[in-house]
Amino acid sequence: MRRIVLAAVLSSLTFGSAEAGSAMSVPLDEVRVVSFVKPVATLYVGNPVIADVMIIDNRHAFVQGKAFGTTNVVALDSAGRPVANQQIVVAGKSGAGATVTLQRGKEQMTYACAGNRCQPAPQPGDAKDAFDAGTEQITKYQNLLGHAASGSAQ
Numbered sequence: 001m002r003r004i005v006l007a008a009v010l011s012s013l014t015f016g017s018a019e020a021g022s023a024m025s026v027p028l029d030e031v032r033v034v035s036f037v038k039p040v041a042t043l044y045v046g047n048p049v050i051a052d053v054m055i056i057d058n059r060h061a062f063v064q065g066k067a068f069g070t071t072n073v074v075a076l077d078s079a080g081r082p083v084a085n086q087q088i089v090v091a092g093k094s095g096a097g098a099t100v101t102l103q104r105g106k107e108q109m110t111y112a113c114a115g116n117r118c119q120p121a122p123q124p125g126d127a128k129d130a131f132d133a134g135t136e137q138i139t140k141y142q143n144l145l146g147h148a149a150s151g152s153a154q
Helices: 002-012 128-150
Strands: 024-027 031-035 042-045 051-057 060-065 069-076 082-091 098-104 107-114 117-120
Touching (some): 060 069, 060 082, 107 128
Antiparallel strands (some): 098 107, 107 117
């Protein structure tokens, strides 16, 4: 019985090719296809500014890296039971990264780092000026991508 429960728990936490408990790395502006071990009816991304998800069919979805940072994706079956809860790390092209918080006196700023490069990844609690500047740049960048994807000129 213990083995059956353990197998059920492990299978419910796994994206098809990702290891349970490990983060899935998605480079900025790239898409990864994920496979689920069970059929999925609902997908939800923790922070849609960092990553976006789109269901392809009940066993596959696209995950797109939209801004540097870390979030998660939760998948539910048709009865609302969890099928997967996967951490997503959006970093540069060099692969999985880490989040670094720089503390300067009472102010902080969060960065997403990969390889030898760090990019601002504004988080609640960061210094107001740095947070506002970072989120403004992210918004402008995403708007440019939206215009380019729709074929409209700015």
